[in-house]
Amino acid sequence: xxxxxxxxxxxxxxxxxxxxxxxxxxxxxxxxxxxxxxxxxxxxxxxxxxxxxxxxxxxxxxxxxxxxxxxxxxxxxxxxxxxxxxxxxxxxxxxxxxxxxxxxxxxxxxxx
Amino acid sequence: xxxxxxxxxxxxxxxxxxxxxxxxxxxxxxxxxxxxxxxxxxxxxxxxxxxxxxxxxxxxxxxxxxxxxxxxxxxxxxxxxxxxxxxxxxxxxxxxxxxxxxxxxxxxxxxxxx
Numbered sequence: 001x002x003x004x005x006x007x008x009x010x011x012x013x014x015x016x017x018x019x020x021x022x023x024x025x026x027x028x029x030x031x032x033x034x035x036x037x038x039x040x041x042x043x044x045x046x047x048x049x050x051x052x053x054x055x056x057x058x059x060x061x062x063x064x065x066x067x068x069x070x071x072x073x074x075x076x077x078x079x080x081x082x083x084x085x086x087x088x089x090x091x092x093x094x095x096x097x098x099x100x101x102x103x104x105x106x107x108x109x110x111x112x
Numbered sequence: 113x114x115x116x117x118x119x120x121x122x123x124x125x126x127x128x129x130x131x132x133x134x135x136x137x138x139x140x141x142x143x144x145x146x147x148x149x150x151x152x153x154x155x156x157x158x159x160x161x162x163x164x165x166x167x168x169x170x171x172x173x174x175x176x177x178x179x180x181x182x183x184x185x186x187x188x189x190x191x192x193x194x195x196x197x198x199x200x201x202x203x204x205x206x207x208x209x210x211x212x213x214x215x216x217x218x219x220x221x222x223x224x225x226x
Contacts, residue, residue: 008153032214034214036217041203041220041222042219042220043116043118043205043217043218043219043220044156044205044217045217046214046215046216046217049214088156097144097209099146099158099161100146100158100214100215102155102157103155104155105155
């Protein structure tokens, strides 16, 4: 079993839809949770990070962490064609100075 | 957010040659940097942790003599792929922590070994 599981997609939605991206994990030591966006042939771009359980909102993006269920989510409201990319969840036990474990990424396509 | 650069962005080389990839933190100091490798349609896999002024720490299964890492200053880490072979063709990405919470990634270097 992988430490982090993420549905690879692809996920296709119409412009304006609410997108829900999810990951599950097995390592209860994970405390820091991140979402990255990666365009084709580019490095990952940090979208959001949260520490421990709870919600965090930034513009059209909302990240949720449920440690009791070992489940994290990223919601994108009013999705735009420019949101089309691969979204990677990532997590670590001790923050930025330690090993980060990535999900396989979900490829999202927002159709105009 | 913090900015991390990589050079070159793309390199094509012949089998048996060595290739050096640079990773720089542009507006902050990084005592630690990370090197990842990403094969097509796969996620990022950590190769090694680069530590300024000391030896790098390699993940299990990564050959330290093949992937030489030098962290010469607080803003620069280099990865040298020695005696490259076609199976080393991949997307190499570095990252650096800025603060304690997370890591910022460079734009990546696409290596193609002919």
